[in-house]
Amino acid sequence: MSSDFYFRPRSLDEALSLLAAGDSEILGGGTYLIGRRARRAARLIDLERLSLDYIHEEEGGIKLGAMTRLQDLVDSELLKRLSLGMVSEAALATRPSWMLRNMSTVGGEIVQRSRHSALVVALLALDAEVTLATNSGARTLSLADFDREIAVNAGPMIVAEITIRAPKDNARAAFRTLAQLPSQEPITAAAVRFLFDGSKVCETRAAIGGSVRVPQRLRVFERELDSDGRRLDAERLRDCCCTGLRQVEFVDKHYFSIDYLRDMSALLLTRICVELLEEQDRLN
Amino acid sequence: MKIQLKLNGCDQNFDVSEQLTLLQLLRDEGCYSVKHGCESGDCGACTVLMNDRPAVSCIMLAAQAHEKSVITLEGLDDEPRTGCIQDAFVNSGAIQCGYCTPAMILVTRALLDRSSSPSETQIREALNGVLCRCTGYVKPVEAVLNAVRQQSEVTTHG
Numbered sequence: 021m022s023s024d025f026y027f028r029p030r031s032l033d034e035a036l037s038l039l040a041a042g043d044s045e046i047l048g049g050g051t052y053l054i055g056r057r058a059r060r061a062a063r064l065i066d067l068e069r070l071s072l073d074y075i076h077e078e079e080g081g082i083k084l085g086a087m088t089r090l091q092d093l094v095d096s097e098l099l100k101r102l103s104l105g106m107v108s109e110a111a112l113a114t115r116p117s118w119m120l121r122n123m124s125t126v127g128g129e130i131v132q133r134s135r136h137s138a139l140v141v142a143l144l145a146l147d148a149e150v151t152l153a154t155n156s157g158a159r160t161l162s163l164a165d166f167d168r169e170i171a172v173n174a175g176p177m178i179v180a181e182i183t184i185r186a187p188k189d190n191a192r193a194a195f196r197t198l199a200q201l202p203s204q205e206p207i208t209a210a211a212v213r214f215l216f217d218g219s220k221v222c223e224t225r226a227a228i229g230g231s232v233r234v235p236q237r238l239r240v241f242e243r244e245l246d247s248d249g250r251r252l253d254a255e256r257l258r259d260c261c262c263t264g265l266r267q268v269e270f271v272d273k274h275y276f277s278i279d280y281l282r283d284m285s286a287l288l289l290t291r292i293c294v295e296l297l298e299e300q301d302r303l304n
Numbered sequence: 305m306k307i308q309l310k311l312n313g314c315d316q317n318f319d320v321s322e323q324l325t326l327l328q329l330l331r332d333e334g335c336y337s338v339k340h341g342c343e344s345g346d347c348g349a350c351t352v353l354m355n356d357r358p359a360v361s362c363i364m365l366a367a368q369a370h371e372k373s374v375i376t377l378e379g380l381d382d383e384p385r386t387g388c389i390q391d392a393f394v395n396s397g398a399i400q401c402g403y404c405t406p407a408m409i410l411v412t413r414a415l416l417d418r419s420s421s422p423s424e425t426q427i428r429e430a431l432n433g434v435l436c437r438c439t440g441y442v443k444p445v446e447a448v449l450n451a452v453r454q455q456s457e458v459t460t461h462g
Contacts, residue, residue: 023305023322023367024322025305025322025323026305026365026367047368050363050364050365050368054325054363054364054365064365066368068368091357112429116429116433117345117348117432117433118358118411118432119345119358119360119411119433120360120433122354122357122359123360123363123364202432203433
């Protein structure tokens with residue numbers, strides 16, 4: 021098979037060389053790229069042959085190859101155990117269609133940064149790291165810094181691997197979406213991970229997607245919770261949610277006002293937190 | 305560009321244009337069970353089994369199927385298990401206009417390959433990606449449940 025348009029490199033170095041030539045797009049599963057005909061580049065670089073489809077347990081965490089299909093994330097018992105159930109659940113919510121889950125890749129979800137990607141929301145709350153292949157070697161950075169990296173680094177890079185650290189024993193996490201129908205993209209999606217010291221929260225990670233421009237960490241919300249030594253109750257949580265979401269830029273959607281999206285996101289976030297606190301109370 | 309794939313069990317070579325989708329190739333080859341719907345992967349009418357996993361062919365280049373197995377409903381015509389599923393769809397009244405039916409049958413077959421006794425929730429999750437504007441999904445879900453029942457009776461009674 022030879023072509024001036026479609027390439028199937030056999031190594032990351034070869035893929036980077038092709039990418040460096042310019043006017044090229046990386047092809048993962050193709051669910052974003054092929055459907056978007058108008059934006060086709062002069063060349064497509066298919067990563068299919070790079071053996072990047074794997075889920076490994078390694079050094080107290082999980083490594084996901086960038087070409088791992090979302091359905092494999094849904095099916096993985098290892099992920100259910102080591103990602104507090106969030107990744108599998110989020111992969112299912114990201115692509116309700118089984119057929120699309122068999123095609124979409126975790127790397128593609130990260131690169132596209134679609135605001136509807138519930139998977140990216142869950143990975144952000146789990147403090148996932150991304151390993152990039154570049155001409156100067158592999159580089160690993162926090163997924164939360166990925167946007168900034170793309171903005172400042174003009175050189176060719178390929179998302180090669182995603183790392184999720186194994187949860188500590190005192191970690192609890194939950195992920196929820198709000199959608200009109202199970203088959204539709206979420207109106208809003210939120211994920212929270214707490215580290216507990218007894219019944220008190222000592223570290224928070226929270227992320228939101230669906231109704232914002234790109235999935236993002238809620239750093240103000242996290243700081244509000246973490247700086248408060250008091251035990252959280254429903255009223256305090258509502259205050260933190262409102263403060264935490266005040267700075268977030270929501271995106272207007274058909275039928276839903278910005279105020280509605282902000283209120284529903286706060287409600288979803290509060291519910292997740294209450295659920296996690298109640299679960300911790302039961303375990304204590 | 306030249307590609308080779310195992311189409312419905314037969315190794316075949318094709319000379320395709322670089323931007324041809326798998327859907328277009330299959331219909332050009334007479335696989336009319338693969339329906340042309342949305343071209344964005346949303347309706348699922350163009351579902352095929354790619355390496356035994358259901359996938360939509362409208363947002364996949366033919367080149368991406370190089371060296372893979374592609375099965376359409378035409379390739380399962382003589383298979384008793386598929387016939388059993390088709391009978392269940394007919395007998396349950398799960399077919400109206402029929403446009404989504406080939407995709408529903410393929411998805412059902414792939415589901416039963418994964419689990420011999422899927423729950424109703426699993427059935428609904430599996431059929432989720434196939435858009436049906438006629439039935440409201442009630443009858444197709446019943447049809448799959450009936451196919452599961454028939455399959456288990458065949459297994460039990462030989």
